[in-house]
């Protein structure tokens with residue numbers, strides 16, 4: 001008999017992500033998929049036309065490792081205009097393969113074996129495995145209620161208590177998936193004060209930077225003079241251009257941090273799809289109104305979805321950003337959220353994401369996340385089914 005080689009898993013606790021699990025279950029059962037966060041509409045026609053143009057005009061070989069200059073220039077221009085931060089096109093911007101690669105490369109570049117990394121729960125599920133692979137330990141600090149009574153504000157006391165001399169990195173994600181929480185200007189000052197005497201760096205996942213509601217601005221860590229010096233910001237064109245399948249993102253960080261980021265990026269992926277970069281560079285420069293109208297576009301979706309759920313037995317939590325609505329189903333059932341999300345996918349025909357999978361404690365109550373980045377007919381059909389509960 002063949003002898004199978006022994007090996008130890010580097011990620012023994014990691015299974016298939018909940019997004020894949022729920023999307024697969026939705027496909028298998030024919031349920032409406034409001035689980036994984038992707039829009040049901042196409043990227044803008046002109047952007048697609050620009051990418052086709054470059055595909056047909058020779059932009060098909062390796063791009064520079066850091067990204068094509070035209071795209072880095074367009075990103076720098078946008079960053080100056082929106083956040084007031086002047087970043088160096090050559091040394092402070094790196095184009096990467098979606099935010100996922102950016103987050104992974106940043107964590108590998110910064111975290112040494114034995115370091116601690118703080119994440120705020122509910123935390124996006126790619127952070128912790130990347131920390132584990134780097135030999136670090138993840139410390140979870142749950143989001144709480146902020147001073148204005150908003151759900152999922154930063155619990156400053158607990159964050160301060162968790163921070164110690166081994167903390168290498170704090171990972172934040174505002175606008176926040178899955179809760180839609182955002183940061184106030186006072187929050188940024190408070191974070192800067194908390195970190196000022198430490199060596200803790202910050203990784204700021206800002207993939208929903210252009211989807212903030214009710215007239216609030218997006219407050220990037222890039223806009224804060226002190227925080228910026230210790231921060232790597234990760235962004236993605238996937239959410240901004242209804243193009244999650246393109247996997248195109250970028251990292252902005254001060255030159256010294258960008259240099260470390262690039263050392264990993266060049267061996268993780270080296271360079272990113274060339275025609276995509278040219279097409280997005282053209283569109284970013286010529287059509288800034290596209291991302292300017294995104295808050296209004298998604299706010300209408302949010303409001304429509306909430307109106308559709310009016311009179312149901314769900315309690316809707318305020319959705320202040322992103323394209324997710326959290327609902328509390330406590331009045332309907334006390335079954336745990338993972339079991340219920342799967343059961344309702346099969347029996348009601350609507351797939352969602354259970355909130356507890358984003359939390360260390362694995363139980364945050366009776367809450368599910370629905371994605372409302374869908375055409376109205378899909379939202380209406382889903383709401384009609386949810387009203388049966």
Ligand SMILES: Cc1ncc(COP(=O)(O)O)c(C=O)c1O
Nearest residue numbers: 037098099100124177207236238
């Ligand atoms: C908070 C957050 N970070 C990162 C990502 C990954 O972005 P990308 O598809 O650009 O890799 C997502 C995608 O859903 C996300 O919600």
